Amino acid sequence: MSAERPALSAQDLQVRLGGRLIVDVPALALPSGRWTAVVGPNGAGKTTLLKALAHLLPAHGQVQLNGRDIQQWPGKARARAMAWLGQSEPGADDLLAHDVAMLGRLPHQPWLGAPSAEDRAAVERAMRQTQCWDWRERPLGQLSGGERQRVLLARALAVEAQVLLMDEPLANLDAPHQADWLLTVRALVAAGRTVVSVLHELGMALQADELLVLERGRVVHQGPSTDPSSHAALRAVFEHRIALHQVAGQWVVLPH
Template sequence: MSLASNQSTAIQVSEVSVLLGAITAVDQVSLKISSGKWTSIIGPNGAGKSTLLRVFAGLIQGSFQTSIFEQDMRQLSAKSRAKLISWLGQSEAINGDMSVYDLVMLGRLPHQSWIGSPSQQDHLAVLDALRQVQADGWINRSVDELSGGERQRVLIARALAVDAQILMMDEPLNNLDPPHQADCLNLIKGLVNSNKTIITVLHEISFALHSDEIVIMDQGRVINQNSSQDLGLHRDIEKVFDQRIKIYPLMDDFVVLFN
């Protein structure tokens, strides 16, 4: 039985505070992230969104406690954590001398021994991940030849190749054109339907409103956490963006307009 089995909470943090230099990036945050759901973290620039996501991933640790499927993150080995959590950082630098296929294969490292060669399962996982982002025709291309949007799709494929129970992505829409943003939305919904837990940091409010839950942050604190359909949450989103946006219902969806 996997660590994730029968758990309703994927990530839980208690009393998290993080200082970056003289700045309190996260200030006394306690919350739970639901398992098998898509949660988006939104808020203005400097709200602490990316820092909190790094806490969730175990990339920032401190005196606070971070639990994954109700187990203390510190009790997990680095390899066990890497199998459970797949990570896509914001504007990641990558080696341009590497082929697309080799870059995505890096996502399979948690499943391999230190001296072992990739297994058939590893190769199948890489090809499937590339197929999901419509990049399976690029396997021999150098990463250095790719546009910004193409690189982002390959980085998403690397995250998918891990086949982790939790996928964390910081600004996954970076450099993606509208059709591929729509593809990303469909991809995330498909992962959730297969019981994966997705956590994204987003600036695109209209995109975030498709999440199951939204966490609003401002000045390092959580202002609200609720269903993306909750009207009170919508009013808090408008408030943290200084009433510069307005969220309106539109048939079975919502539209975000600028004031």
């Protein structure tokens, strides 16, 4: 793990939903300038943990963003520092794709202010990066699931935040666009950004810098994705029903 100050950290973090304890994390530190993949079986609390770190759910305990209590961040400053991409996010189907991506620039704009040239340039960069610029004038409701997901990813990238939290970002993306997403994440990390993503695609998660393995709302392992102990933890939380194999220098996950 990086020796630098963590991008996100938590102490005594607990989340209860419907009276049930869903997440119970005594201590957590996610390294800056790295890609951390959050993995675990269904119901492990992955999305709930990510939402708690993003300050999108009420939680007990403390969360720090770049060493500062997240509750002490002014709303706009926090939104500029940390971008969010959720799974199956609703959207106004009559909004043009370009307008949806432009929502990522709201933290940079004054109240009721018009988009600046810098905002427009950031949105174009993000939409070209996610290969959705060509349908910028199409309403969101006319897009396929995969096209819609790429527009939502462009919205998150347009924030140009130092920390990006993504919950199931590969939903509805075909294999080539999943590969594009991987290249985008690697470019972000190479530029010093921090990415934290919840992934069900374990083969893709194993390409992250770090794995955060959850089971029943608790972190059971955190470490480099290439470390044998990370692989052992991954097999254990899936009840040894998966096997990890290295093919052409990359790890793949197969049923066991």
